Amino acid sequence: MSIATNNIALNLEKIRKDFPVLNREVNGYPLVYLDNAATSQTPKQVMDAIVDYYSNYNANIHRGVHSLSQEATDKYEAARKTIQQHFNAEKLHEIIFTAGTTHGINLVANGFASILKKGDEILVSAMEHHSNIVPWQILCEKTGAVLKVIPMNQEGELVYEEFEALLSEKTKMVFVNHVSNALGTINPIKKIIDKAHEYNAAVLIDGAQAAPHIKADVQALDADFYVVSAHKMCGPTGVGILYGKEEWLNKMPPYQGGGEMIATVSFDKTTYADLPHKFEAGTPNICGGIAFGAALDYMNAIGFEPIARYEEELLNYATLKLQEIEGMQFYGTSREKTAVISFNIEGLHPYDIGTLVDKMGIAVRTGHHCAQPIMDFYKIPGTVRASFSFYNTKEEIDRFIEALKKAKMMLS
Template sequence: MKAVANKLPLDIETIRLDFPILKRKVNGYPLVYLDNAATSQTPQQVIDVIVDYYSNYNANIHRGVHSLSQEATDKYESARKKIQQHFNVANSHEIIFTSGTTHSINLVANGFAQELEKGDEVIVSALEHHSNIVPWQMLCEKTGAILKVIPMTQEGELDMEAFHKLLSAKTKMVFVNHVSNALGTVNPIEEIIEATHKVGAAILVDGAQAAPHIKADLQALDVDFYVVSAHKICGPTGVGMLYGKEKWLNKLPPYQGGGEMIATVSFEKTTYAELPHKFEAGTPNICGGIAFGAAIDYMNAIGFKNIAAYEHQLLEYATKELLEIEGVKIYGTSKEKTAVISFNIEGLHPYDIGTIVDKLGIALRTGHHCAQPIMDFYKIPGTVRASFSFYNTFEEVDLFIGAIKKAKMMLQ
């Protein structure tokens, strides 16, 4: 094995013991899970919280006077405060629990339908996930606003000169991801936020791919909206958060009607509840919200600086080894990127590569990664994507490289 030693104060082997799934085999081989950009794995500490909820205090929240309801309510709201503190948000009511990033984006897009007029302009970037493109296209169709796109470069970075030229008095909203899910590019969101505010527009940042690697300080960034999914950061699926500045959340109308989001209801008129309940209609994913808070605790116990530094070591090592394979082309060569490698091998289809390496226990992602405009830009059908997390090892990188070499040999 060529693997290098971890030079950081992280005991990776002990950390791996927290993740039961990493002990399993796939097709007779030890699982090497390198699809972390799609979803991270869940540590036992978070699984235990989920089991504890359903075993000991499963009850609806905010409504019951009985002990189980009060206990569930306390833990759910405690999780909201953990998320508030993690992202350095001024008020806990500026954290809205949603079903995930896509739900959060659609909530904002629905609300802004009343803020836009025909001829207004909204800007998205060429690096976006479909969930940060389609809702804004739908919004433009509904309102007559014009959608403009920040172009990208061959390196997989945003053309910032072009972005500044797109901004004008007509710009009402800007939408950009913090980190590209397809390429791993870390976008200069500080510059983007500042420039957006200078023309009086609002900005939403998709933080789904950044959250596992970067601890964003939302007050320091001065962002208007920031969205995250729990399942990207060792939490459960089906829950996420929308951060919105209080002034915007008060201004936007409710996204859904029903229980919990009301103050009073009569057949003549309904008045809405205060934040955050105004946007949390119906029975929420109570267990998911509580487990989201537990996942935040787990990640912070390891430390985001440690995580980022270790994952960068994995990225550098995997990139070096991969480029030694003849015919490999990596897409997304930004100087600032997270531990994601999107690549192809000349003459081979990414799906075929993914299928073969799966037989060897390697979990990769192939396709357009819900970022088809990026693939169209490079004139390719898709890529093979390896995305690393802090529980991956250098030995797993060696197994990954070996599997890619074997796939290449079999397919050529």
């Protein structure tokens, strides 16, 4: 089965064979996996990279003179290079390996604890994941800085005029997600970054939800920091990257102390290693970093443009089908969004819907999606979230719709 998307084709049959989990059954039904915004599935090519590491050159990096250590180091640093090229970072050492997006955000928050002072202001959007709220609250408690919130409207879009009004000479940092995990909204981050820079504020972009769908160019965006997780884009869990401009990374103190992040150590004084090692204390997730590089190679071989176009087809198809269900209420209706649909059915709790469709082999996410302020804004306990990837099909969406109709009938 080949799907044409504006003269660009995805070979879905071939792609789906790369993902063994798509062949399994759940509760006696073929799996339909629509929870990609939480974690994407992993292709054999990435699994092969993991097996190859542990089978052939498992060793610590940067420290050993023996052949396995050198080979592991070369592969790990080659993955860093792949990531640099993918996100178009100017310098290789601006790519810091982390345990994921949350780790990257906390690393920056810790660094700015020594930069901010009482009365400084930091702005965060109303549609952030908890991991891009809580670290800044902790930072404000430490420093006396003030956290201000960029509001959103009923369509799930940031109110740009309110953002402009919040900016002042006191604004030192701005934090916005590229794409909302709960709503799928694509935020106008280039416009936000440019405006924040007029006030000399640093900008961190949470790219966790954007990275599977949009190939971000950090130089073109002029982002000061950009964070992602591998497990959102066909890679393993427990690894991600922080991109940071060299000037900012040099200003920030190390996040953790230990091996690898030092140049010299004595009981009198320690000097820190150069970037990126200054922020990479201890033995890293070597295999994870290598596998992340393999995941990017896999997705780039397919192409982010055809992926985005096909996922838009899935989004539009699913939206039309869902509109046929009586009592359907959508949340996040921005014109610019990725392949995520958050919804409720009138009179039904999202958890009950999610539980019943799971009995029919359909995997969706229910709840507040670690974005509780969004749910408070809409005055709801949570939503059902269906999130699509390039290996999903319209036939799977049809099965999802039928399962929803059955669940509605059973719960009504």
